[in-house]
Amino acid sequence: MAGRPVHQLRIYEIFEHNQDAFHARFRDHAWRIMQRHGFRVLGFWVARTDARTEFVYLLEWPDEPTMRAAWVDFLADPEWVEIKRRTNAAHGDLVGEVTERVLEATPYSPWPDGSG
Numbered sequence: 811m812a813g814r815p816v817h818q819l820r821i822y823e824i825f826e827h828n829q830d831a832f833h834a835r836f837r838d839h840a841w842r843i844m845q846r847h848g849f850r851v852l853g854f855w856v857a858r859t860d861a862r863t864e865f866v867y868l869l870e871w872p873d874e875p876t877m878r879a880a881w882v883d884f885l886a887d888p889e890w891v892e893i894k895r896r897t898n899a900a901h902g903d904l905v906g907e908v909t910e911r912v913l914e915a916t917p918y919s920p921w922p923d924g925s926g
Contacts, residue, residue: 817852817913818869818877823862823906831901832865839893847884848876862906874912 824832841851855866871877884890897904 815915816871816874816877817915818871819911819913820867820869821857821909822865823908824865824904825906826863828901828904829863831897832904835893835897835904836865840890843887843890843893844884847880847887849880849884877912 822832841849844851850870852868852870857864857866869877871880
């Protein structure tokens with residue numbers, strides 16, 4: 811919904827054999843470039859299941875249209891395109907399945923913008 815703050819949950823499947831390369835790329839490059847495009851990251855986590863390892867992060871956006879436009883800009887950023895090309899060439903694919911959820915606070919939510 812335009813005009814209301816939203817949160818975005820991103821979940822990336824990462825691979826055991828090259829997770830160090832993934833974390834280095836995200837920490838040293840992706841996050842820095844994302845900040846340049848207005849991304850506000852609230853936190854990063856690693857989650858493990860019997861089937862896979864996941865990198866999870868939560869972002870805060872002023873509204874969904876701003877979020878969508880920032881992702882388009884980030885994915886087209888020439889520096890990011892080149893870093894991704896180089897790291898994939900050196901290490902193979904660093905990310906498997908990607909899951910995204912756009913979270914809208916309920917009116918009774920105590921966090922972040924509900925009145926409850």
